[in-house]
Amino acid sequence: MQPIDVGDLQLSEQHDTRQTALFHAIREKIVQDLWSKGSKLPSTRKLAVELSVSRNTVIYAYEQLVTEGYIESRKGSGFYVSVEQPEHFLNSPQPNLVQKTSQLATQAEVARRNIKTALDINGGFAPGVPDLNAFPFAKWQRLLQRHSTRQNIAGNQDVQGSVALRDALSGYLASSRSVRCHADRIIITAGAQQAISIGLMATLMTGDELLMEEPGYRQVHKIVDLLKLNLDGVAVREKVGLDIDKVLSSKAKALYVTPSNQYPMGTTLNTEQRLKLIDWANKNQSWIIEDDYDSEFQFAHRPYTSMQGLAGKLGLDDRIIYVGSLSKVMFNGLRLGYLVVPEHLVTKCLEIKDALSGDTASHTQEALADFVREGDLLRHIRKMRRSYKLKYESMIDAIESEFNGDLEVISQAAGLHVTVKWDGGISEYEWSRRAELDNIIIRPFSFYEYGSSVERDWNGALLGFGNVRLAEIKPKIKAIARLFYQ
Numbered sequence: 305m306q307p308i309d310v311g312d313l314q315l316s317e318q319h320d321t322r323q324t325a326l327f328h329a330i331r332e333k334i335v336q337d338l339w340s341k342g343s344k345l346p347s348t349r350k351l352a353v354e355l356s357v358s359r360n361t362v363i364y365a366y367e368q369l370v371t372e373g374y375i376e377s378r379k380g381s382g383f384y385v386s387v388e389q390p391e392h393f394l395n396s397p398q399p400n401l402v403q404k405t406s407q408l409a410t411q412a413e414v415a416r417r418n419i420k421t422a423l424d425i426n427g428g429f430a431p432g433v434p435d436l437n438a439f440p441f442a443k444w445q446r447l448l449q450r451h452s453t454r455q456n457i458a459g460n461q462d463v464q465g466s467v468a469l470r471d472a473l474s475g476y477l478a479s480s481r482s483v484r485c486h487a488d489r490i491i492i493t494a495g496a497q498q499a500i501s502i503g504l505m506a507t508l509m510t511g512d513e514l515l516m517e518e519p520g521y522r523q524v525h526k527i528v529d530l531l532k533l534n535l536d537g538v539a540v541r542e543k544v545g546l547d548i549d550k551v552l553s554s555k556a557k558a559l560y561v562t563p564s565n566q567y568p569m570g571t572t573l574n575t576e577q578r579l580k581l582i583d584w585a586n587k588n589q590s591w592i593i594e595d596d597y598d599s600e601f602q603f604a605h606r607p608y609t610s611m612q613g614l615a616g617k618l619g620l621d622d623r624i625i626y627v628g629s630l631s632k633v634m635f636n637g638l639r640l641g642y643l644v645v646p647e648h649l650v651t652k653c654l655e656i657k658d659a660l661s662g663d664t665a666s667h668t669q670e671a672l673a674d675f676v677r678e679g680d681l682l683r684h685i686r687k688m689r690r691s692y693k694l695k696y697e698s699m700i701d702a703i704e705s706e707f708n709g710d711l712e713v714i715s716q717a718a719g720l721h722v723t724v725k726w727d728g729g730i731s732e733y734e735w736s737r738r739a740e741l742d743n744i745i746i747r748p749f750s751f752y753e754y755g756s757s758v759e760r761d762w763n764g765a766l767l768g769f770g771n772v773r774l775a776e777i778k779p780k781i782k783a784i785a786r787l788f789y790q
């Protein structure tokens with residue numbers, strides 16, 4: 305448990321003795337929740353030296369705090385902030401100062417309850433969270449340890465990213481996604497988010513037109529607003545997919561697409577459609593930002609070759625920026641992703657990355673390089689593909705049996721979520737609100753709309769199943785069905 309830094313602990317002159325002053329000073333820290341439950345207090349000797357008081361003063365104050373239940377003494381280990389807040393303190397009338405601090409304590413408690421814990425925001429049915437329970441963390445720890453004491457990677461690093469990692473990724477991307485890339489064309493980033501930001505900043509200027517799937521990935525809307533780009537939505541229709549004709553008739557400077565598993569409609573672009581878009585980009589001298597999201601987790605068919613790979617075969621990959629992420633195939637908190645860009649764009653992208661964040665955490669990159677090179681990434685992906693397929697099937701079965709056909713799954717058999725729609729009945733907001741009260745996440749469909757002019761006459765939502773245990777799927781679907789019909 306975290307040791308306490310005494311920091312600004314002040315002994316007030318108001319009190320008769322130093323002991324009492326210290327008792328009140330520490331109690332205030334605890335009650336205000338500045339010293340959190342379970343934290344270790346400094347030893348009596350250390351605190352006495354730090355505050356220039358006698359050790360007896362500290363011992364007396366600690367004893368008094370123990371008696372009143374604010375701290376506890378653990379044999380041979382020291383003093384810790386007590387797990388239980390002393391109830392009498394919150395309930396009984398106290399002098400002025402104490403009343404004030406009691407209010408603060410209550411406020412702190414309320415605030416803490418309002419902050420969602422990591423578990424809440426990553427739990428069922430949060431979209432975009434992989435199975436955190438299934439990741440081989442022991443192996444990952446060994447790899448991190450292997451590199452943790454290497455001095456030669458402890459200083460400033462290449463902004464483009466570790467050569468070992470770029471080499472490993474170039475092999476992986478070539479064999480699994482047919483991406484044409486030498487390590488020199490790969491740039492390591494802080495997730496797909498930074499990769500997309502860099503890609504857009506390197507190719508577009510304020511006011512330039514960007515075509516983007518509508519509905520589409522909310523995180524890209526944020527970049528569009530930040531860079532003041534001119535967004536033109538391209539409709540993605542249920543089970544049909546992207547309105548290719550609209551793209552082909554546009555003179556926009558760039559197109560952002562998720563061709564493997566359109567987020568959130570769950571459609572895919574076939575090879576013919578991909579080729580049409582590649583041809584459009586070349587004729588129009590426009591850019592394609594290909595976010596190859598969910599390409600690894602296709603359950604019904606083999607994934608299509610990436611657009612970058614297809615274009616590369618034809619010698620037309622000059623206008624394609626390929627974006628990848630480790631968030632779904634490993635875990636989100638890793639915050640690593642990559643860009644594969646044409647050679648002539650590398651320098652510009654590196655200048656932007658340098659300005660935004662400088663280089664990337666080196667030890668993590670080296671561990672990841674080994675994880676890819678030693679085959680652990682592929683093994684994990686294969687294992688998870690089987691596991692997610694089972695979860696997906698369980699979701700479909702449970703939705704069918706609990707919603708009597710009122711809920712339709714419109715997304716393809718892929719990825720870590722299902723997209724559902726329904727007519728009439730409860731609104732997507734209300735369903736989501738009710739679920740939140742039960743600590744279940746249901747993402748309303750409108751989350752993915754960027755002020756669309758097209759009126760939608762149905763409700764929709766996303767249900768992520770990646771981080772829900774297989775056995776929990778049915779009971780959880782039952783629970784949200786109850787809220788749906790309530």
Ligand SMILES: Cc1ncc(COP(=O)(O)O)c(C=O)c1O
Nearest residue numbers: 432495496497521567597629631
């Ligand atoms: C469409 C899409 N692309 C990429 C990502 C991965 O983003 P990042 O690597 O920034 O976590 C996500 C995550 O949910 C996503 O939905």
